[in-house]
Amino acid sequence: MGPVNALGQAWAITKKDLVAELRGASTIVSMVLLGLLVVLVFNFGTDPGAKDVTLARSGVLWAAFLFAGVIAVGRSFATEKEAGCLDGLLLCPVDRAVIYLGKLVGNLILLFVTGLVILGFFTVLYNVGLGAGSAGLVLVMALASIGFSAIGTLFAAVGAGVRARDALLAVFIFPLLVPLIIAAAHVSTVLLAGQGLGGAGLWPWFLVVYDVIFLAISFMTFDFVVEE
Amino acid sequence: MNATGYLAAAYSIIWVIIAAYVVYLGRRQAGLRRQIEVLQIEMSERDEPGEQG
Amino acid sequence: MDKGPARRDLMVTVLGAVTFFFMLVALLGALVWAPKEATMGDVQRIFYFHMPSAWIALGPGFTVVFALSIAYLATGRLKYDRVAAASAEIGVVFTTITLVTGPLWAKPAWGVYWTWEPRLTTTLVLWFIYVGYLLLRSVAGDGHRRARLAAVYGIVGWVDVPIVFFSIWWWRTIHPRVLTSSGFALDSRMTAVLMVSLAAFTLLYVFLLVLRVRIESMSATVQTLRFRARDRRGGGV
Numbered sequence: 001m002g003p004v005n006a007l008g009q010a011w012a013i014t015k016k017d018l019v020a021e022l023r024g025a026s027t028i029v030s031m032v033l034l035g036l037l038v039v040l041v042f043n044f045g046t047d048p049g050a051k052d053v054t055l056a057r058s059g060v061l062w063a064a065f066l067f068a069g070v071i072a073v074g075r076s077f078a079t080e081k082e083a084g085c086l087d088g089l090l091l092c093p094v095d096r097a098v099i100y101l102g103k104l105v106g107n108l109i110l111l112f113v114t115g116l117v118i119l120g121f122f123t124v125l126y127n128v129g130l131g132a133g134s135a136g137l138v139l140v141m142a143l144a145s146i147g148f149s150a151i152g153t154l155f156a157a158v159g160a161g162v163r164a165r166d167a168l169l170a171v172f173i174f175p176l177l178v179p180l181i182i183a184a185a186h187v188s189t190v191l192l193a194g195q196g197l198g199g200a201g202l203w204p205w206f207l208v209v210y211d212v213i214f215l216a217i218s219f220m221t222f223d224f225v226v227e228e
Numbered sequence: 229m230n231a232t233g234y235l236a237a238a239y240s241i242i243w244v245i246i247a248a249y250v251v252y253l254g255r256r257q258a259g260l261r262r263q264i265e266v267l268q269i270e271m272s273e274r275d276e277p278g279e280q281g
Numbered sequence: 282m283d284k285g286p287a288r289r290d291l292m293v294t295v296l297g298a299v300t301f302f303f304m305l306v307a308l309l310g311a312l313v314w315a316p317k318e319a320t321m322g323d324v325q326r327i328f329y330f331h332m333p334s335a336w337i338a339l340g341p342g343f344t345v346v347f348a349l350s351i352a353y354l355a356t357g358r359l360k361y362d363r364v365a366a367a368s369a370e371i372g373v374v375f376t377t378i379t380l381v382t383g384p385l386w387a388k389p390a391w392g393v394y395w396t397w398e399p400r401l402t403t404t405l406v407l408w409f410i411y412v413g414y415l416l417l418r419s420v421a422g423d424g425h426r427r428a429r430l431a432a433v434y435g436i437v438g439w440v441d442v443p444i445v446f447f448s449i450w451w452w453r454t455i456h457p458r459v460l461t462s463s464g465f466a467l468d469s470r471m472t473a474v475l476m477v478s479l480a481a482f483t484l485l486y487v488f489l490l491v492l493r494v495r496i497e498s499m500s501a502t503v504q505t506l507r508f509r510a511r512d513r514r515g516g517g518v
Binding site: 230231232234235237238239241242245246249250253256257260261263264267268270271274 | 331371381388509
């Protein structure tokens, strides 16, 4: 099976999931709402007068991202398991890696879009003038979404096997995501403070490396998770 | 709490944790041993021909 | 076959005794023989049990989980999974000891219970990963299914920990703290005690591991026996 064919199949899986998602829309709606609420709620814990965006502030951004993300990946296998579709999916002569890729991209898109909405809300609430920083922020959001989705999709499959709820899923993946959060928070703080990506040093590259490592590991171990 | 107090607390806690864990292991093992014995007796009873019931 | 279990029990008891002996020697060394540290005083003695605890938790404890997770996925032999599970549980114990003794040392020595110092913070993350591993095992049923899922988690977790450490360390060089938990100079007596303590803790790890693996095996035996009993009850007349 050629690579193009595999990508096509993966995309088919992604499309199927996304279409199902958009029809019901409950997942992405709850993701966005939860994310916005987290930003809102955390605001009451910080100094209302301060204008500058400190590390604590951008930490809120990523906390919101994490919670929204857990909802997304938690759903990506849940509906299948409920409907008994996972077996059907596995019966297709499709490489497991293709299934993983399809689910991954689905989660990625959901998370990235949600993340951008949260980011927008955040910059409005904190009156951040973006300008040159916005491209960088979109990039960070993309890289963070990739990393989160890589690990999240893998563990969603793990969780689906054991009927893990969202909280349990969060317990599994949050410790693993610590480096991602550190990097994303740092870069976004730099960008929100008005400096360009250059001010963030090598941290964006750290995100790239992190994503590559965990994408690789997840691909390699996914087979073992899904076999029956 | 002065410095020595912290020292005493730290070492006490270490020993308590280790001791508690060893006791926990011991009890689990004893429990499992009992379960195995019971199950083995059950098995051998079933093997016996002409058993009542 | 008859002699087997008895001999095993004897060896385990001997191991236990040796471990206990080493731990006592280490304790005496730490509390009595080692010199008092110049700036921190007696509180520094916590170090002799805190550090080996951390090394065992982070080193053999977790790496055994990783290595045996791979071994299980490669071979399918449940024995590897059992030892991995045992090592994880013991790892939690040692990590907890590290996280408890760390702040108890930090408070009198540096004035604060906690600093977001890379080693301590990574240990905290490690604790969460270990506990997550055990939690996963507890809801994953048993046998091969549980072993597979746990193995995946064990592998991903182990890869993650050095990355966590590095990211925190790097982050902290950018956001320096006034307080660093860097320590003190080690003189030769201190090093000697540290080595003995490390040996003691390694023995303790092995001893606990042997005990815990035995429990896993017995647990599996109970499962098998229960299965057979159920079969017979169902099949026979």
